[in-house]
Amino acid sequence: MNIIVLIKQVVDVELNIRVKDGALVEDGLNYVISSWDEIAIETALQIVESVGDGEVTLVTIGPDQAAEALRKGLAMGAHKAIHVSDAGFDGSDSFAYAKAFAKILGDRDCDLIIAGKQAQDTDAGLTAGMLAEFMDLPQATNVTKLGQIAADKLTLHRGGDNGSEVIELSLPAVLTVNDSLYEARLASLRGIMQAKKKPLETLDLAGSGVDAATVGIAGRQTVIDQLVEPEARQAGQKFEGDEEETTKQVLDLLVNEAKIFA
Amino acid sequence: MSSTEFKVDRRDIQFVVNEVFEAEKLCEFPNFSDFDMDTFHLIIEEAAHFAEKVIVPLNAVGDSEGCVLKEGQVVTPKGFKEAWQQMGENGWIGLNVPPEFGGQGVPELVSTAATDALVSSNQAFLIIRFLTSGAVNLIKTFGSQEQKATYCEKMATGKWAGTMCLTEPNAGTAVGDIITTATKEGDHYLIKGTKMFISSGDHDFTDNIIHMVLARLPDAPPGPKGISLFIVPKIRHDGTPNDVTVVNLEHKMGIHGSPTCLLSFGDNKQCHGELLQAENQGMSQMFQMMNESRLQIGLQGLAASAAAYEFALSYANERVQGIAIQHGKDQNAARSLIVEHPDVKRMLMSIKATTEGLRGLMYACGYFTDMCTHGPEDTREHYQNLLDLSIPIAKAFGTDEGFQAACLGIQVLGGVGYTRDFPLEQNARDAKIGSIYEGANGVQALDLVGRKFNMKNGALLQSLQQELKYFEQITIPKEIQGMLDEWNSYQDLLFESIQNLRELTKSGGPQGYVLYATNMLALMGDVLCAFYLLKQALVAQNKFEALEAEAASRESLLEESTDARFYWNKVRTAEHYILVLLPRALSNARIIKNGSFASLQAKLELTI
Numbered sequence: 001m002n003i004i005v006l007i008k009q010v011v012d013v014e015l016n017i018r019v020k021d022g023a024l025v026e027d028g029l030n031y032v033i034s035s036w037d038e039i040a041i042e043t044a045l046q047i048v049e050s051v052g053d054g055e056v057t058l059v060t061i062g063p064d065q066a067a068e069a070l071r072k073g074l075a076m077g078a079h080k081a082i083h084v085s086d087a088g089f090d091g092s093d094s095f096a097y098a099k100a101f102a103k104i105l106g107d108r109d110c111d112l113i114i115a116g117k118q119a120q121d122t123d124a125g126l127t128a129g130m131l132a133e134f135m136d137l138p139q140a141t142n143v144t145k146l147g148q149i150a151a152d153k154l155t156l157h158r159g160g161d162n163g164s165e166v167i168e169l170s171l172p173a174v175l176t177v178n179d180s181l182y183e184a185r186l187a188s189l190r191g192i193m194q195a196k197k198k199p200l201e202t203l204d205l206a207g208s209g210v211d212a213a214t215v216g217i218a219g220r221q222t223v224i225d226q227l228v229e230p231e232a233r234q235a236g237q238k239f240e241g242d243e244e245e246t247t248k249q250v251l252d253l254l255v256n257e258a259k260i261f262a
Numbered sequence: 263m264s265s266t267e268f269k270v271d272r273r274d275i276q277f278v279v280n281e282v283f284e285a286e287k288l289c290e291f292p293n294f295s296d297f298d299m300d301t302f303h304l305i306i307e308e309a310a311h312f313a314e315k316v317i318v319p320l321n322a323v324g325d326s327e328g329c330v331l332k333e334g335q336v337v338t339p340k341g342f343k344e345a346w347q348q349m350g351e352n353g354w355i356g357l358n359v360p361p362e363f364g365g366q367g368v369p370e371l372v373s374t375a376a377t378d379a380l381v382s383s384n385q386a387f388l389i390i391r392f393l394t395s396g397a398v399n400l401i402k403t404f405g406s407q408e409q410k411a412t413y414c415e416k417m418a419t420g421k422w423a424g425t426m427c428l429t430e431p432n433a434g435t436a437v438g439d440i441i442t443t444a445t446k447e448g449d450h451y452l453i454k455g456t457k458m459f460i461s462s463g464d465h466d467f468t469d470n471i472i473h474m475v476l477a478r479l480p481d482a483p484p485g486p487k488g489i490s491l492f493i494v495p496k497i498r499h500d501g502t503p504n505d506v507t508v509v510n511l512e513h514k515m516g517i518h519g520s521p522t523c524l525l526s527f528g529d530n531k532q533c534h535g536e537l538l539q540a541e542n543q544g545m546s547q548m549f550q551m552m553n554e555s556r557l558q559i560g561l562q563g564l565a566a567s568a569a570a571y572e573f574a575l576s577y578a579n580e581r582v583q584g585i586a587i588q589h590g591k592d593q594n595a596a597r598s599l600i601v602e603h604p605d606v607k608r609m610l611m612s613i614k615a616t617t618e619g620l621r622g623l624m625y626a627c628g629y630f631t632d633m634c635t636h637g638p639e640d641t642r643e644h645y646q647n648l649l650d651l652s653i654p655i656a657k658a659f660g661t662d663e664g665f666q667a668a669c670l671g672i673q674v675l676g677g678v679g680y681t682r683d684f685p686l687e688q689n690a691r692d693a694k695i696g697s698i699y700e701g702a703n704g705v706q707a708l709d710l711v712g713r714k715f716n717m718k719n720g721a722l723l724q725s726l727q728q729e730l731k732y733f734e735q736i737t738i739p740k741e742i743q744g745m746l747d748e749w750n751s752y753q754d755l756l757f758e759s760i761q762n763l764r765e766l767t768k769s770g771g772p773q774g775y776v777l778y779a780t781n782m783l784a785l786m787g788d789v790l791c792a793f794y795l796l797k798q799a800l801v802a803q804n805k806f807e808a809l810e811a812e813a814a815s816r817e818s819l820l821e822e823s824t825d826a827r828f829y830w831n832k833v834r835t836a837e838h839y840i841l842v843l844l845p846r847a848l849s850n851a852r853i854i855k856n857g858s859f860a861s862l863q864a865k866l867e868l869t870i
Contacts, residue, residue: 028824071304186315187308189353189366196301 001054001149003044004105005078006115006128007037009062009069013120019229033069036116038076038184039177044114045077046182047149055079057110061089061100067200074195075187081198086205089215094122096219098130100210104203106135110172112154117142117176125176132174139174140167144181268318268685270310270379271568273828278621279306279375281805282798283629288369291636302372305357309376312354313383316345321384324519325688329465331511336464336521342387346467350420354380355391356398363402364415369636374628377558378621382565385692386519390423390462392558396551397424397474401493404539404547409493413472423468426555427457427475427494427525428548434459435702437476438486438545442527444477444535453477453494453535454528456509459699463523464496464508471496473506475527475535476544483542491544492535494527505533516691552701553653557627559700560656563664564624566693567617570671573686575601575610577675600674608842609674615795615839616667618832620660622794623787627656647725651714652790658706658780659787661696668693707779710786711763723760730793739803741833742796745840749792752840752847756789759851766857773862778854785850792836792844799836802829 011017012030019025033041044056058073058081060066070081084104092100105113113132118125125141132139140158147155147166154169159178169175187195205212213219237253239246254260279285279302286299320341327339349355358373359365368376381388398417401409416422433439442455453475457463464471473494482488498504510524527533538547578601586602589595600606630652633645668690672679679686697703714722730753738746763782766774806829813819819826 025822027822068300068304071300072308075304075308186312186348186352187304188351189305189308189357189368192301192304192308193296193366195304196296196298 001048001051001112001151002057002110003047003054003112003114004057004059004108004110005037005040005044005073006101006113006131007041007058007060007069007073008034008116008119008121009060009066010034010119010121017229019227022227024227031065031068033072034116034120035184036118036120036177036179038116039179039181040114040116040175041073041076041078042182042184043143043146043175043177044112045185047112047146051149054111057082057108059101059104060084061092061097061104067202070200071195072187074198074200075191076185077191079198081200083200083202084204084208084210085202086208088205088212091217091220092215093220093222094124094126095130095221096215098127098134099214099219100208101127101131102134103210103214104208105131111151112172113137113174115174115176117178128174128176135174137172137174138169139176140169141176142178143175144178146181268314268321268383268569268572270313270382271572272307272310272379274618274621275306275310275375275378276303277801277828277832278618278625278798279372281801282622283371283625285369285371288371288632288636291632293367293636294369294632297369297372305368305372306375306379309354309379312349312352313380316348317380317387318383320345320387320519322685322688324384324386325516325692326518328518329511329521331508334508336466336508336511336523338465338467338521339519342519343465343467345387346390346420346423349391353419355394355420356418359395359398359402359414359418363398363410364418365398369628370631371625371628374557374561374625377561378564378568378624381558381561382568384519385562385565385689386517388562389517389520390465390467392555393426393462394418394420394422394424395558396426396555397472399554400474400491400538400547400551403550404491404543405493406539409536409538412499413493416470417472421468422470422472423462423465425460425462425471425473427460427463427473427527429459430456431458435705438489440476440478440489442475442477444479444490444492444537446479451477451492451535451537452528452531453492453533454531455526457525457527459512460523460525461520461699463521463525465521469497473525473527474538476548477535479541486545488542489544490541491538491547493538494533494535498534505530515694516688517695553627553631553649555700556653556657556706557624557631559696560620560627560653560658560660561624562696563660563662563693564617564620566664566689566696567613567620567667569689570668570686571610571613571617573684573689574613574671574674574679577679577684578606578610581675606674609670611835611838612843613667613670613674614831615835615843616663616791618798618835619791619795619839619843620663622798623652623656623791624660626790626794627652643721644725644728647718647722648729650717651710651722651726654701654706654710654714655783655787655790657700658697658703658710658783659791661693662703662784663787663791664696665690665693703783704780707783708776710783711779712776715760723757727757732793732797733800736800738800739807741803742800742836745799745837746796748840749789749796749844752789752792752844755847755851756785759785759854762851762855762857766854769857770859770862774857774859777859777862778850778857781850781853785847785854788844788847788850792840795836795839799833802832805829806833 009031012032048054056078058070058078061084067083115128142159143156144159145157152171157164157166239249285302288294289297324339330337353366356365357368360367394417398414401413428437430440444451444453475492475494476489478488496506505528507526507529508523509526512522581600582597583600585595586598630645630649634642672686678684809826
């Protein structure tokens, strides 16, 4: 079973992220693998380990520093990685990235493409779905549990609008994974040492075969009009008095202000 | 980040490893040719990640739950066993152990940094790792091929754990007085005796525990020369339990997550031990392993200081109290964060300077270890000298100053720092043991002035003198020159004080010579920490100037660039150490010069 995992390097959201003049303040930020993509790597490794055969290939489109994310994924146990890096991708949106991935992955032999259900920075959750469409592959999003794995099909659970759905998916296919599926493993020291020796292919725009007109500003379908910091959370309200008094106060607010029983 | 949630200071650790000690240069040595800068970076990053994800959450529970002795077996706090197994599987136990013995052979400099990241998150949890890697190193250095094959890999990967059984009820610091016996019987020895204060003497982490036991053969000469070292597994090779009994579990001030045991060997005359290499070599074998184990305890001191700084600074940035002094008595002025009060800032700066000075000292020991083992042949002796001289200082100064910094951290928080609602009081309680175990700090001072000063006709001090000339060959930015001049005067003071200490032998004999060994060690510790901070400040100043050259103004640079603020603060930290902390070296120098024997002459007794 050969699996491709799409990963995205994002800003570590545990840090204080600031916006100035409509742009992200880059200073002081750390970059990490988007947490759902870590689960995607874990899922791929679990499948390959359970089948006992195959390779996990990581693919990212991102600046030079995104190689760190690939190295970490290799240290977790992935077998090889492809880093597509070119200023021509700057300004791409989900649509443009999906187009690019479709081109980059088109000729590569694989049984599954897995990504996180959304990226931790944009929370859009669009790229993998569009990629499946462009590659004409079946897809299952928001996968919460894996069932039987066969060479040509996969049984899985996905979180749907009305509860959990159990789906049988023919392969090759595209999956996006929920963070309840697995806990991502930590990179081992042995893994870190081995990562250095694993193949990491670097491609620029031309080398990737992607048409420059389909990515970057030229290829995007959406424009970020405005980037603003979220409003600071308001402090909570503290109710004082005995139980009867505080319960009354809370109920009063729920009924009359929040109107939850309206 | 909150004042109760610990994060590893990756930036400072990476700075000292990569920008100050330039770890990448170690990759030129054949043993480290498999490494590169990116790998070092990732090792430290992932050690920090492991610490935060796996070990940090166990720190409080380890303290509150502690270890329990149940039916003769120690049960450790919830989650400890799983964390240990994960640490072994992920390679963090044997990271500096050579690959042929089951480790990864990471350079000591980087291993020291990774251990710094790991230990600062949970002092109690890491102790068993120190002991296990110490035991592995003993067996890999002195063991037979069979012993190496039996034990090393299993221990380096955490399947088995190790202990060091030295102390007995009547032989602690004076380890030469031990009375545990070993009697040859067929192909093994029968061990009989009691060992106390044995860290990780029993636990539920592993299938087997490998005790390294000091014992005496029936015909052995008295004192340290008659001590041999034995491997005593809890479970024998045939799967039967060895005759090792946990008699008691100590109830301690801190490190509750680390089981400290009273062990009895051979109650039923069935405790089998294997001799390590040769009879009566135990003490010299132990001595050869002490550098590593003492450095690790020094790291515990650094850890306490690092944690104190982080918790105290986070709290000082959250806590509003009082009005900043510049607002005078204006009661309508906005209340200030306590970080804005000068006295709080001073305390924070002292903890920061201690942390970063100690970090320099500890990592230097790691670097010296690499250089004296793998560096160019013609410099190996120089680095060995520096290592041997620095180790007692790293251990004793590291743990003393680490504990002081931990206490100062509590002070920053005030009343809440003294409560169990914040991790500062646990940090201080856990840190206190550092000055006591692995050779009490007084013994480290004796080792320094008694052995190390006189070893090889003073060659160790000559190596230090040569090393401290580092700044003479370098262009010094003017921001650094003032503090360098100041530090230079302390360098002179250090060597003068060594002479003054030697003078005490004339008037007070050997007693007089060792009376102020602790002051000598503290003086050296301060001068060395200031030296390593100056080295850091030099790198930082050059990098700051490069950033400033590209910036619109210093103000905007400091406002906008985290890197610039890091380098700027580093220079201020060095200045604080040299102008605010280092002057206590004057006091130590004066004490040595005064050479009072009042304490020796006093007839101390209780007058109750």
